[in-house]
Amino acid sequence: MIKIYAPASIGNVGVGFDILGAAITPIDGTLLGDCVSIQSSKTFQLHNHGNFSTQLPGDIKKNITWQAWNWFNKKTKKKTPVSITLKKNMPIGSGLGSSASSIVASVLALNKFYKTNLTQRELINIMGRLEGFISGSVHYDNVAPCYLGGLQLVTNDLFHKTQSLPVFKNWLWIIAWPGIALPTSVSRNLLPQKYNKDICITNSRNLSTFIHALHSNQPELAIRFMTDVLAEPYRIPLIPQFLNTKNAIMQLGALTCSISGSGPTIFSICLDIGVAKKIKKWLEVNFIKNEQGFVHICTIDQLGARRIGS
Missing domain, CATH: 3.30.230.10 (Ribosomal Protein S5; domain 2)
Structure with missing residues (x-):
């Protein structure tokens, strides 16, 4: 077999x-x-x-x-x-x-x-x-x-x-799925057909700087430019309490927080296992909506x- x-x-x-x-x-x-x-x-x-x-x-x-x-x-x-x-x-x-x-x-x-x-x-x-x-x-x-x-x-x-x-091997990736489905087609259909020039320039700057930071071993620089200006602003209404959740786990020590794919899963990154466990516990209590939802502390496979x- x-x-x-x-x-x-x-x-x-x-x-x-x-x-x-x-x-x-x-x-x-x-x-x-x-x-x-x-x-x-x-x-x-x-x-x-x-x-x-x-x-x-x-x-x-x-x-x-x-x-x-x-x-x-x-x-x-x-x-x-x-x-x-x-x-x-x-x-x-x-x-x-x-x-x-x-x-x-x-x-x-x-x-x-x-x-x-x-x-x-x-x-x-x-x-x-x-x-x-x-x-x-x-x-x-x-x-x-x-x-x-x-x-x-x-x-x-x-x-x-x-x-x-x-990749930065010391990054811990905390992923949380609230237990609800969000079809990719619904999430994609919310995005605009056209973006203005400033948004395009910002996205290019963020992506190119992030990739440069990976190759030049600058984790702090990489984190600062992990900002989604193309999809996240339009998908926030689809993720239950996304902004409140993002603010809360950033205060707990997360370095960044964003939407995984089309959502509704979110991910955050931190460096310390103690901080990761605090974030995991907070998400389990405040972000998960039912028994099917889950939170995992991960590394890159x-x-x-x-x-x-x-």
Whole structure:
């Protein structure tokens, strides 16, 4: 049996709307990501398990894992029956790359099962195309870090869709999902079709300075320029008590706070585990809306998707 785990990811990372993404892993060892298992079978089967499997569409052909299998089935022209199990550990519409996690795990598992030996470039192109079925257009800011790990810059270069960026290993990333869904399409539709020149210049300055700070090992400079002027101002009304939450955790010692992907998950960064635990506790009490919501203290997942278990 082949079993692939694909981690959660933070799209945009505040400053990099649609072109930055970071894979994350909880420090307590929790597998915050989806798992896909494949084995031979007498008939085709797709089983959905996990805490959030009830959120998956009832129509099997709308299941992204089925779509990935259908792509490989057509490409290889093999009629080998398979049994696929999707363990859905990621809430849909959370802003943590839920669809990307299922896509990456499915594509890598199917590539191994069918022994298609696709290149990294071919695999990431397929992942981006499948992501487009969910969001309406091709995006790599979640699938790239989920697949490759680390912090990825989406270049859309013909030969290398993404480039890996250096990270500050002492940064602790606290992520909080309140327990409610926010469809990506709703969050994207709030954004303006056009931005004025000053906003564009500010965004360019923030992003370029942030990337320069990563390469020149200036963490304080990087933090100061992790400011989202393109999406966050318009998405604030969608996140329950976002500004109050941001102010509160900044007072507790967070260095920054922003929206993860399209939301409603938020993330903050700090350097001290004691501060991180205080922020986590505050968020659990004041930001989480129901029993499904969660808060995790994370680091950057440098491994990305990988084979686990047996």
